[in-house]
Each structure stands twice: as C-alpha cells, then as structure tokens.
Amino acid sequence: xxxxxxxxxxxxxxxxxxxxxxxxxxxxxxxxxxxxxxxxxxxxxxxxxxxxxxxxxxxxxxxxxxxxxxxxxxxxxxxxxxxxxxxxxxxxxxxxxxxxxxxxxxxxxxxxxxxxxxxxxxxxxxxxxxxxxxxxxxxxxxxxxxxxxxxxxxxxxxxxxxxxxxxxxxxxxxxxxxxxxxxxxxxxxxxxxxxxxxxxxxxxxxxxxxxxxxxxxxxxxxxxxxxxxxxxxxxxxxxxxxxxxxxxxxxxxxxxxxxxxxxxxxxxxxxxxxxxxxxxxxxxxxxxxxxxxxxxxxxxxxxxxxxx
Numbered sequence: 457x458x459x460x461x462x463x464x465x466x467x468x469x470x471x472x473x474x475x476x477x478x479x480x481x482x483x484x485x486x487x488x489x490x491x492x493x494x495x496x497x498x499x500x501x502x503x504x505x506x507x508x509x510x511x512x513x514x515x516x517x518x519x520x521x522x523x524x525x526x527x528x529x530x531x532x533x534x535x536x537x538x539x540x541x542x543x544x545x546x547x548x549x550x551x552x553x554x555x556x557x558x559x560x561x562x563x564x565x566x567x568x569x570x571x572x573x574x575x576x577x578x579x580x581x582x583x584x585x586x587x588x589x590x591x592x593x594x595x596x597x598x599x600x601x602x603x604x605x606x607x608x609x610x611x612x613x614x615x616x617x618x619x620x621x622x623x624x625x626x627x628x629x630x631x632x633x634x635x636x637x638x639x640x641x642x643x644x645x646x647x648x649x650x651x652x653x654x655x656x657x658x659x660x661x662x663x664x665x666x667x668x669x670x671x672x673x674x675x676x677x678x679x680x681x682x683x684x685x686x687x688x689x690x691x692x693x694x695x696x697x698x699x700x701x702x703x704x705x706x707x708x709x710x711x712x713x714x715x716x717x718x719x720x721x722x723x724x725x726x727x728x729x730x731x732x733x734x735x736x737x738x739x740x741x742x743x744x745x746x747x748x749x750x751x752x753x754x755x756x757x758x759x760x761x762x763x764x
Contacts, residue, residue, distance in 0.1 A: 476761050477733050480718040493621070496636045496676050496727060497598055500622050503731045504596045509624070514597045517661045521545070524628030524664070527593050531627050532581050537574050544571050544581065550662035556654075556684055557754050559667045563631070564750050584626060589741040595625040602657040618657045620665075624735070629667045631744060636727075639676040646673035647710050669744060670758060672734070673713070679730040682713040683748065685755040717761040 505511055514520055525545070529535050536544065548569040551558070562569075567584045585591040600620045624632040635646040650671055658665040672681045686709075715723040716734050724730050733739060747759040 476739070477718045477724075479720060480722050480724045480729060480733070491639050491676070493636050493638050496638070496674070497621055499728065500634060500636070500731055501596055501598060503728065504624070504735060507732075507736060508594075509735075509737075510593075510595045512595050512597050512625075515599060515601050517664070520597075520600070520628075520630075520664060521662065523595070523625070524549075527595075527625075527628035528581060528583070531585060531591060531593060532579075534579065534581075536571075540571060540573060544569070545662075548581070549583075550664065554663070554666075555659070556666045559663075560669065560684060560756050561750065561754065563629075563667060563669060563744075564748060564756065583629065584745060586745045589745055590737065592626055592741055593628075594737060594740070595628070596622060597625065598622045602660050618653055620653065623665075623668075624740070626741075626744065630665050631668060632670045632672065632740070633665070633668045634672040634674070637673075637675045641675050643673045643675045643678050643680065644710055646675070647713065669748060669756065672730075674727045674730070676727045678725050679727050680713040680715060681734065681758070683756040683758045685757070686712060714758070714760050719761075721761065 501511060512519075512523060514523060525536060525541055546552075548571070554562075563584060567586060568580050568582050571579045571581045573579060598621060600623060602618045602620075620633060621636045622634040623630050624634070626632075633650070635650050637643060637646045637649075650673070653665075658668070668684055670681055670683060671686075672679065674680075715725065716730055717723050718733075724733055734743075743758065749757045749759070751757060
C-alpha cells in the first residue's frame, strides 16, 4: 500500500490547540497566480469562505452595527431590547472617550461586559468567548467605505475617503484587517496605507475599526502580520520625533512586523498559504484569545510562531 505524501498545510495535530502547520512546502506555481489587488482580494475572500467564514456585503457603519448586535445575541444566546442595546453599545462598546488602547484592553482583558436589563437584572455579555473559542463567529467583509467628512460632528470628520480591502469580523467586531498591494509593489506601502487609515478614518463614527487587534499586509508574494500597537505606537513616535524622515527606528516600525512560519520556523510568505494556515479558524482564534499579550504599558504583543 502506498503512503500519501504529507500536504503542505498539515497541522501539527488535529485539535483546537493546533496553531502552526508541521511543514510548509513552497509551491512555485502560485508565484504569479494572482497579480492585481482586486484579484488578490477575491482570492483571499474565496479562501476564507472555503474555511467556513461567512461573507457579508457590508459597506456602512449602520450595517456593521446591526450585524454586531445580531452576532452578540447569537454568541450569548439572548436578545437585546432596543433600549438595552442602545445603552450597552454606547457605554460598553463604543464609548465616546474610548480609543485603541481602551478597546484593546476590552478585547484582551475585559471581554465580558455587564448588561443591565430593562427589568433591573444584569447579564454577562461576552464580546469574545475565550472558554469555547469555536463558539465565536467569523465573518469577512471587503471594500468597507468611509466617506470624506463622515463622522463629522462639527469638527474633525474623516479627512479623506477610504475603502478598506478585507476585514475579518469576530462576533461582528472588526478584529483583523488585511491590506493588499499588487505583486511587485513593496509591502511597506500596505503598512503605510494602514497608518493613513488610523490617522484619517479608523476612529470615524463609533470607531469600531479601532477594535482591530492584528493587521496583515501582503503583495501576494510576501505576507507579514503585526499587532495594532505596532501601528499605533509607530504613528505616535513619528509625531513625537518629527516624522519618519529623521531615520529613527523604534520597536514599533515596519522592521518589527512578523513572518508567519511552520513548526520548522520556515517562513510562510505566499498569500494563499498564509491564508490557509494563519486564518484557519482554530489558528486565528487561538492567536487572538491565547497568544496576544498586553504589556504593562498596554502595548499588544502577538507571539511569533516559534514562541507559540
């Protein structure tokens, strides 16, 4: 009897704890398979749908919020009244004074929030189920649009119109954002694009995109990932030290983005292989719930494969 060869994406063990593949075998035939940003985007969505992510044609905040309510109801097996949802959303999810740090702490440490019900009773509402990770619901959206001036309440609306490439929702909250550039373009351009989003539009409206914990950047051939603190601290330090032109490197610059890898620490750089492994449900949910760590300074660190 012949023995079938191991596939390039076989996990170390078939269990909820499996997070990295045993061995990645590079497929050179994929190198030029998807050229344009549009084609890369379609391929990412196709692969995620093939891994049981639900695709949603959401492009506005109203749709995003309505879906968030629905997903939290499903995860927590309950139903909000309109009044309950209004107070929970405005105080526990989208507080007016909350920024990236507060929302990151909420995901990582305070993921169970208390709802005061109409009858005066209270109920714990999990934004993320960290006990049973497969109870969490994964969805994917693309081309989410922020219009110029959107979110303006008198001052400071979005400075520029933006459309985000691909975003993964966990229980309705944007948690992972993927920014793509066509093959041949330096992936630093995707890193810089995300910087511009943070500056110009992630905070717009209810600021739900400030819940993004991880970013993935790719040009199809090269793919890297990093935490929201990498991007946020990088911007703060650029401002503090007079911009990127000073040549100052910090622990939050592009140089500290990470490669995904197999158990032999062989980098998985090609986008298709990255999506099949990093975005496998058990992998992504374990990374978000177990392998992201908040420092004393409230920086979010995501472990690298060899640390996992």
